[in-house]
Amino acid sequence: MTIEIANESGVGVDEAALVALAGHVLGQMGINPLAELSILVVDEAAMSALHEQWMGEAGPTDVLAFPMDELRPNQGGGSRGEEAAPDPALLGDVVLCPPVAAKQAAEAGHTAQDELEMLCTHGILHLLGYDHAEPEEHAEMFGLQGELLESWREVRRKPPE
Template sequence: MKRLRLSYQRACAAEELPPRAAVLRWTRAALLEGEAQVTVRFVDADEGRELNRRFRGKDYATNVLSFVYDLPEEAGLMGDLVLCAPVVAREATEQGKPLAAHYAHLIVHGMLHLQGYDHEDEAQAAEMEALERDVLGRLGFPDPYADEER
């Protein structure tokens, strides 16, 4: 049985953040099995940049960061997703996507990272993208990769 405990943190002034109920639905849909305790934190560009610099060595704010806790398997999945609201909003506009659809995609993407999925090579990327499409489709969102050429 899948069970999720969600902590929702709003640490920025962005007005158009998804409501907690939507975030809970998206994170739960992306939890493939077991139990999880996840914090989803919405931040401004300064905090997003600082976290990306500190933990990934990249000096810019990125859309989503995933931090999984290294705990024994019996403890269940525990981790944090950090979404940089101004980056997500800019990307949604640039890509011509509804903001909610982009947030849903990034939360699903981040949840898959917490569960060990990655996109370091083509095979991993194809597997992860297929899972994202499946979860997002079940949530009623369009394929986020439909406009990309391979």
């Protein structure tokens, strides 16, 4: 996988952990190992501008996803348990906002890094065609998000060999 990250937020984040997480999520989802993904970490002003421009909503949000190729995990080999997608794909961009994530993390009672990892996973699932507009979609997407984060945490807990 080619996973690029750019931190333009002015906030220190564990970029290596976010890249490793993204690789884990894409691997678990059976995405072609030659796929490309970009993660952009921005401040509240930049996120507000993107949020308004692309979603028509004022103010910052926690995560935005901008898909490039129309890749759906349940079609053409992207879901777990299937062969990897035959062609590499330019998946798109996940944009994260650490200041918003930190506020949400404080409210939820976990670390800002945990929140960023959840948001990154959420954004990747959007790039892969998942959505949560309908109750069934919500249950599927958030269930999968939870499974992926749990498997990521298990990987991180294992001592190096």
